[in-house]
Amino acid sequence: MEKLGDDDRTVKHQNHKDQPGMKHSVxxxxxxxxxxxxxxxxxxxxxKMTKCEIQNSALTITLxxxxxxxxxxxxxxxxxxxxxxxxxxILFTAWSLLMGGxxxxxxxxxxxxxxxxxxxxxxxxxxMRLLQMTHTRWVIWPVVMMCCYGLHAWSGSVSxxxxxxxxxxxxxxxxxxxxxxxxASRMNGLRWFAFGWQAAGGLLVLSGILAxxxxxxxxxxxxxxxxxxxxxxxxxxxxxxQYPNAYGAVVGMYALERLAAVARAMARPVPAWRLIAAAxxxxxxxxxxxxxxxxxxxxxxxxxxxxxxxxxxxxxxLPLLLATAAPLASAxxxxxxxxxxxxxxxxxxxxxxxxxxxxxALLGTLxxxxxxxxxxxARAAAxxxxxxxVTAAAALAVASTAERLTAGVGTGLSRxxxxxxxxxxWTEAAWFGHGGDTWxxxxxxxxxxxxxxxxVHNGLxxxxxxxxxxxxIIICTWFAFSLRNTREHAPGLMPSMLVFVLHGAMDFDxxxxxxxxxxxxxxxxAYAYKNERHMSAxxxxxxxxxxxxxxxxxxDPSTQQSRLPAWFRYxxxxxxxxxTGLAIVIWLGGTVWLASQGVIAxxxxxxxxxxxxxxNQQKAAFIxxxxxxxxxxxxxxxxxxxxxxxxxxxxxxxxLSHSPGEPQLxxxxxxxxxxxxxxxxxxxxFEQAIALNRYDTRSHSAALYxxxxxxxxxxxxxxxxxxxxxxxxxxxxxDYYEQLNEKVTARNARNDRRFTLDQNAFNYGNHLRILASAxxxxxxIERTP
Numbered sequence: 001m002e003k004l005g006d007d008d009r010t011v012k013h014q015n016h017k018d019q020p021g022m023k024h025s026v027x028x029x030x031x032x033x034x035x036x037x038x039x040x041x042x043x044x045x046x047x048k049m050t051k052c053e054i055q056n057s058a059l060t061i062t063l064x065x066x067x068x069x070x071x072x073x074x075x076x077x078x079x080x081x082x083x084x085x086x087x088x089x090i091l092f093t094a095w096s097l098l099m100g101g102x103x104x105x106x107x108x109x110x111x112x113x114x115x116x117x118x119x120x121x122x123x124x125x126x127x128m129r130l131l132q133m134t135h136t137r138w139v140i141w142p143v144v145m146m147c148c149y150g151l152h153a154w155s156g157s158v159s160x161x162x163x164x165x166x167x168x169x170x171x172x173x174x175x176x177x178x179x180x181x182x183x184a185s186r187m188n189g190l191r192w193f194a195f196g197w198q199a200a201g202g203l204l205v206l207s208g209i210l211a212x213x214x215x216x217x218x219x220x221x222x223x224x225x226x227x228x229x230x231x232x233x234x235x236x237x238x239x240x241x242q243y244p245n246a247y248g249a250v251v252g253m254y255a256l257e258r259l260a261a262v263a264r265a266m267a268r269p270v271p272a273w274r275l276i277a278a279a280x281x282x283x284x285x286x287x288x289x290x291x292x293x294x295x296x297x298x299x300x301x302x303x304x305x306x307x308x309x310x311x312x313x314x315x316x317x318l319p320l321l322l323a324t325a326a327p328l329a330s331a332x333x334x335x336x337x338x339x340x341x342x343x344x345x346x347x348x349x350x351x352x353x354x355x356x357x358x359x360x361a362l363l364g365t366l367x368x369x370x371x372x373x374x375x376x377x378a379r380a381a382a383x384x385x386x387x388x389x390v391t392a393a394a395a396l397a398v399a400s401t402a403e404r405l406t407a408g409v410g411t412g413l414s415r416x417x418x419x420x421x422x423x424x425x426w427t428e429a430a431w432f433g434h435g436g437d438t439w440x441x442x443x444x445x446x447x448x449x450x451x452x453x454x455x456v457h458n459g460l461x462x463x464x465x466x467x468x469x470x471x472x473i474i475i476c477t478w479f480a481f482s483l484r485n486t487r488e489h490a491p492g493l494m495p496s497m498l499v500f501v502l503h504g505a506m507d508f509d510x511x512x513x514x515x516x517x518x519x520x521x522x523x524x525x526a527y528a529y530k531n532e533r534h535m536s537a538x539x540x541x542x543x544x545x546x547x548x549x550x551x552x553x554x555x556d557p558s559t560q561q562s563r564l565p566a567w568f569r570y571x572x573x574x575x576x577x578x579x580t581g582l583a584i585v586i587w588l589g590g591t592v593w594l595a596s597q598g599v600i601a602x603x604x605x606x607x608x609x610x611x612x613x614x615x616n617q618q619k620a621a622f623i624x625x626x627x628x629x630x631x632x633x634x635x636x637x638x639x640x641x642x643x644x645x646x647x648x649x650x651x652x653x654x655x656l657s658h659s660p661g662e663p664q665l666x667x668x669x670x671x672x673x674x675x676x677x678x679x680x681x682x683x684x685x686f687e688q689a690i691a692l693n694r695y696d697t698r699s700h701s702a703a704l705y706x707x708x709x710x711x712x713x714x715x716x717x718x719x720x721x722x723x724x725x726x727x728x729x730x731x732x733x734x735d736y737y738e739q740l741n742e743k744v745t746a747r748n749a750r751n752d753r754r755f756t757l758d759q760n761a762f763n764y765g766n767h768l769r770i771l772a773s774a775x776x777x778x779x780x781i782e783r784t785p
Contacts, residue, residue, distance in 0.1 A: 057188070059186065064195065066097075066100070067180060067192065068196035069092075070089065070517065071517060072200055078240065078242055079250075079514040079515070084602050087602075090168060097175060137181075138177045138178070138180065138184075141177070141478040142171075142516075143174045145467070146173075148467045148474075149467070152435035152436060153435070153436070157435020157436065158434045158441045158660060159441045159662075161629075161631040161632050161658065161659065162435065162440070162441060165437065169513055171591045173516050180520055181527075184528040185531055189528050189532075190525070190529065193525035194525075196521060197257065204250055204254070205288050206284065212344075212345075213338075214350055218239070220238065221239055221240070222236070232339075233293065236291070236292055237291035239292075245296060246512050248293075249297045249504075249509050250518070251288040252297050252301035252304075252503075253496040256301065256304055256308065257492065258278065258281050258282040260492035261278040261492070263323040264492065265279075265369075266323050275369055276365075279327065279361070282323075282361070283334075286328055290335040291343065300499045304496070305495060319372065322368045323365065325368060326362075326363075326367075330361035330364070338353070415506075417449060418443075418447075419457075422465060425439075429468060432470060439455065441662065444695070445692040450751050451750060457507050458505060458507070458508075459507075459508065460505055463475055479501055483501075485526055489527065489529045493522050500519050598628075598629055600628040601626075601629035602625075604625035604628060605632075605638070618642070619642045622642060631658045633655060636665075639651065641668075645676055652665055661692060662692075663696075666689035667686070670685035673685060674707065677710060677713035679714055679722060683726060690733065695755045696755070697754070697758050701764065703730075704734055704765060704768065705764050708727070711724075711726040724773075730768040731765065731772055734764070734768060741755065
């Protein structure tokens with residue numbers, strides 16, 4: 001073998017040395033040129049892009065743009081917490097994937113007809129690369145979770161609507177994972193991962209900071225409260241997510257990724273503009289994290305940063321601390337200024353404070369970097385500045401939040417109580433769970449005190465309630481796989497993934513689809529690092545393997561080694577792409593259809609709510625919404641109020657099979673039965689409604705009113721015995737209500753739902769006692785609104 005030159009790499013031929021010509025390699029590789037002497041000439045610097053390379057580059061750009069747009073759409077869509085926002089992003093994603101897939105298939109067919117590549121040896125390697133691009137290990141996790149929720153929706157659960165919503169959410173995540181996996185396998189895909197991350201993170205951070213400074217109007221971006229246990233400044237930044245805890249976790253993830261980038265830049269001498277570019281978003285991200293006042297996000301970010309410090313090599317640990325110093329001190333000062341104004345400063349002073357803190361962070365980082373690379377004395381000065389900056393930042397942060405840190409642990413105790421109640425509910429279906437939205441549907445029935453908590457504030461418990469141990473094992477395995485892969489190929493991204501895992505275990509971040517999208521994006525980004533290194537190595541070794549590739553990929557059956565018999569192997573291999581493509585089309589088509597039905601139902605429901613009450617137009621809109629989505633309780637209850645008694649009751653009873661844990665359905669049935677003078681049946685419905693929502697004052701009061709109404713109807717119809725029985729059942733409801741109120745009062749615990757004995761209910765209870773013992777009915781009692 002001849003020696004490789006700098007500009008002209010050559011490999012000596014072993015066979016057919018006297019045959020000049022050119023042999024084409026597989027798609028994406030340069031042609032191998034053979035000279036008359038049999039020497040392979042592979043020109044690296046002067047190669048030209050082939051049509052295949054142009055198509056590959058276009059595909060990478062398309063995938064990168066779609067992924068980045070999806071991330072930004074999720075940010076602008078309140079983190080995709082609400083199902084309606086998820087539906088719209090699903091439609092966009094499916095449409096983009098279908099259009100992109102159709103375009104790619106068309107180009108593939110045209111290339112096949114022109115070059116007949118399927119009959120060449122290169123086709124087998126092309127097919128192998130297409131199969132590798134799918135990276136099923138990235139898609140399998142959300143697909144399995146989607147199937148779990150789909151089975152619950154099909155077989156029955158506490159909320160069919162909740163199971164369908166979760167199935168569609170995980171379907172969107174599966175689409176996103178498929179896109180990210182393919183992008184990670186592409187050359188230059190690494191740049192698009194960095195672009196998407198910076199675009200989404202920068203959008204979240206800057207929109208939040210500018211909203212606080214009064215420049216950008218952001219409705220519900222700042223949560224205001226007078227409770228010191230919730231906020232010491234009286235206001236907390238929730239940003240585009242409108243929830244400070246989840247927002248704090250996201251900006252913490254972004255800040256740690258930027259911190260790792262700045263630390264890498266400071267570890268070696270680099271131009272000043274590179275260091276500034278890396279450090280530019282760091283201070284605003286840290287300030288946004290402080291402004292969220294999320295103690296859980298602070299703790300998770302701190303633990304992840306400590307883990308990053310421990311995993312660093314000895315020579316890179318101090319640069320990591322130096323990268324933290326100036327931005328953190330500036331962010332803490334900015335937080336103190338904005339918190340003093342309750343996150344509502346005048347625009348000009350707020351912008352001046354932001355600009356000053358930002359400039360100080362960048363200049364301080366540049367100064368510390370220069371001192372670090374200027375000798376022992378300068379390094380000592382840098383370490384001294386580091387200690388002073390960290391001390392000042394800690395003092396400012398603690399001074400600003402001292403009131404909240406010492407205000408008590410009421411919210412923490414409430415969460416512990418929630419978790420205890422949730423674990424009791426989980427044991428009823430430990431292996432397979434209860435289906436989607438279990439906690440939101442059932443917490444009012446099992447809560448041991450009147451706390452407010454539509455979310456269980458623990459991602460692991462929430463998944464266990466929905467899908468049982470099966471789903472929990474799947475999620476934990478996914479975490480372990482992703483963390484190991486990230487630790488191996490991209491250690492700088494691991495702290496961000498740790499924030500996602502740690503904070504999700506103490507809050508409901510995982511209810512935001514955006515959080516899972518960022519987790520998938522980080523995992524695929526880590527794989528892209530590995531793939532980029534492999535592709536670079538493959539390019540360097542391509543001349544040596546070009547001849548071997550042309551010999552290996554041949555149509556001679558003797559060279560194909562396989563344990564499967566030929567009569568089975570070839571039909572399966574030929575059918576596999578078609579079957580896979582058909583399955584993907586069916587999956588995307590079904591997901592799009594369900595999402596579109598949800599969008600139509602939501603639009604019709606809103607139209608009916610704005611229409612004039614009792615008109616045919618309103619009824620027609622409710623019917624259209626019900627036809628598009630027959631599982632949503634709100635639509636069914638509103639539609640039932642436009643029907644006659646028998647039709648409404650039949651509709652509500654049918655809805656109970658899809659939402660057996662919805663108390664409002666039983667409340668509506670009880671009212672219908674009371675209006676018809678069926679007191680015994682009304683009492684059964686009201687008892688079930690109260691059992692499913694025991695700490696709701698209005699439900700108790702309404703049940704007592706309608707029981708008195710039903711008793712009077714039965715008196716008027718000439719059934720005094722039934723009337724007394726109905727009134728006696730109402731008296732028992734009142735006694736239970738009174739005992740429950742006494743128990744809550746005696747505990748002297750948090751009463752977030754303001755559960756008390758209503759004065760109207762007291763009057764209804766006295767009236768029921770009279771009806772239960774009277775020889776004839778009294779005057780009609782009026783219902784107080």
